[in-house]
Amino acid sequence: MSLRFGYGTNGFANHRLADALDVIAELGYTGVALTLDHAHVDPYAIDVKDQVARTARLLAERELAVVVETGARYLLDPRRKHAPTFLHEDAPRRVDFLKRAVDIAAELNAEAVSFWAGVRPAHVSADVAWQLLAEGCAEVVAYAAERGVAPGFEPEPGMLVETLADWQRLRDLVGEQLKLTLDIGHCCANEPVGVEECVRIAGPHLVNVQIDDMRRGVHEHLEFGTGEIDFPPVLRALADTGYTGLVAVELPRHSHAAPEVAARSLTFLRAAQWLGDALDKIARDPAAIATLLPAARRGVGRAAAEDARVRLLHAAAPGADAAAELYRYGDNDEKRAVLLACPAPDLVRDALRSNDTRLVAAALGPGARDLPAAEWRQGVLKSVFMGLPLSGVDGLAERADTELGRMLAALRHEREAAGRTMPADAVELLERLH
Amino acid sequence: MRIFDPHIHMTSRTTDDYERMAAAGVRALVEPAFWLGQPRTNPGSFTDYFDALIGWEPFRASQYGIRHHCTIALNPKEANDPRCREVLPLLPRYLAKDRVVAVGETGYDSMTAEEDEVFAVQLQLAREHGLPALVHTPHRDKVTGTRRSLDVVKESGIDPGMVVLDHLNEPTVGEVAGTGCWMGFSIYPDTKMSPERMVAILREYGLERMLVNSAADWGKSDPLLTLRTGEAMLAAGFSADDVDRVLWRNPVEFYGQSGRLDLDEDAAAEATFAGNSILRGGS
Secondary structure, rough: OOOEEEEEEEOOOOHEEEEEEEEHHHHHHOOOEOOOOOOOOOOOOHHHHHHHHHHHHHHHHOOOEEEOOOOOOOOOOOOOOOOOOOOOOOOHHHHHHHHHHHHHHHHHOOOOOEEEEOOOOHHHHHHHHOOHHHHHHHHHHHHHHHHOEEEEEEOOOOOOOOHHHHHHHHHHHHHOOOEEEHHHHHHHOOOOOHHHHHHHHHHHEEEEEEEOEEOEEEEEOOOOOOOOOOOOHHHHHHHHHHOOOOEEOOOOOOOHHHHHHHHHHHHHHHHHHHHHHHHHHHHHHHHHHHHHHHHHHHHHHHHHHHHHHHHHHHHHHHHHHHHHHHHHHHOHHHHHHHHHHHOOOHHHHHHHHHHOOHHHHHHHHHHHOOHHHHHHHHHHHHHHHHOOHHHHHOOHHHHHHHHHHHHHHHHOOOOHHOOOOHHHHHHHHHHHOO | OOOEEEEOHHOOOOOOHHHHHHHHHHEOOOOOOOOOOOOOOOHHHHHHHHHHOOOOHHHHHHHHOOOOEEEEEOOHHHOOOHHOOOOOOOHHHHHHHOOOOEEEEOOOOOOOOHHHHHHHHHHHHHHHHHOOOOEOOOOOHHHHHHHHHHHHHHHOOOOOOHEEOOOOOHHHHHHHOOOOOOOEEEEEEOOOOHHHHHHHHEEEEEEOOOOOOOOOOOOOOOOOOOEEEEEEHHHEEEEEEEHHHHHHHHHHHHHHHHOOOOOOOOOOOOEEOOOOOOOOOOO
16 A cells, blocks of 8 residues: 655745645645645635635645644734643633634545644643643544544644653543544654654554654754654555555745755655565565565665665675575666675676776675785776776775785886876875885 | 657667667667577576666667667567576566566467467566566467467456557458557568558558557668658658657557656766777777
């Protein structure tokens, strides 16, 4: 089952909603997480009914699914961010807002409406805060149930409910109708167990998923690849839970570059999903590497292909014969990955016989450690001859000897005779050795 | 006129051909794996050939701005040799490669039991790998062979839209039209089809699911007969758009089902393949 990726409109705060939906749909997203806000379907506007009807039409025309998000910063109070919450004296305004959100979600046929607890004000005790939260949530959940909208409650770092354990406590108070919105990034920031484990725990209760990168202990939504999360196994774990709802990118601080960020994000997620699925196949059948290795570029794109191939090979851990077959039947990109991930002297020798600079460079990595000195020197000499930088040669400082110095000096002599020069790094080495 | 030759054996052609093809408007092609005019005797000579089809040959084509793709299979003629059938377990490794856009050529040569089996196995491989299948119809007893091929296709469960029956002619086209399979025609200087006969078939059967190729190989053949067919279509009153449909959009649609066509106009050709070039006297 393939995951359905969406994008949060709070990451398109500088776009008109119709324009944001155009860009998101054109990029290939399946849906949007629609944050109700002053510029994007304002629940307090006089013409809210028209706005909702128009939004429903825009979504339908673009075949976008939708979840409704309620995390707008200054929609209810222009001076206090996120206020009032369930935990403030004027909590009924929050409840009223969430009921409006439920109504809008019902009109839009949204897959869920998402909400959170709020930060506990200093003057409100923990016991009172939990009581206020449970009462408010119960009212919202009952209202949502009447209208057939799934209520997804989101643990949010720094708020009263900030972990899955907190959410479980709230559910015990409110009842089983309370469902879950999970932000994958938050799991990395503040959960006591790993992200994959969080996903497995959350799975049965999920009605909405947000996704972004993050670092441990820092609640900052980051673009994919700039935080600490290893997404391929996380996406696989999410698919394994049987979750079929939207997985929407949550990057509310990237509106300034929204179209580019959204494009990069989908490319990243599709690649991560492919790699996660491939690693899962290899875990069940290591021989699957034979057809996954050649497919890696199509799965993850050219730029990420080599890292993906190496990772697949490490996961498959082929024996010497299997590695030799992968090398034999591989194209030169696959051969290079085998040389990097699971080299053997015979494969290194084959690569050093080739005229492909990328293979020769890979062959002179750690894989060349078991080559006898004479062959290793010939390899280094050939790489200099081909114009490769010596910085890529593994263990050069320890293995370079006077014989290599002599060979390099001879090459320089020939080059000078022909009026050609030697690369500076080779000159430096031979002068040190000779 | 932009031309996509959906069936041509460039391994057997010279760089002069590439030059003439590029000048004639050929921008992309598919080279099916087939026999080499002389029998092979072990699986290794197949895999070396396959390696060239995904390696050296796309590089040669790229030097003339032509996008090269291939199909991989054990051909029907050599399916009869047990030494060659040993290549079958190796096919999945090659069917997973980037520029492999179909399983083929498969089908019948002499309609033996061995050919039956290899044909069926390879249609299943096409299904497993999400690839179209290129079916070679036999040179002898062609009508029977075409009917039998259609039966095997039907039995396999493969979507007929993922199958082309190739080397069709007047006696066999009617068997395939209406089955949902694609119809391939090889235009040859003397045998098989001529441009004029091809035009008559297009008039009678329409342009949908029609593929026209040169099938040029090591024998007497002409890589420019695709162009000549386009010219004959124009002379017979077909529009430029009709020609574009048959010679470009149809093959793009058929092989595009693999998800692996690479028609990026802007991609620059590499100067060498694995450090080797086509410039004699160079590296």
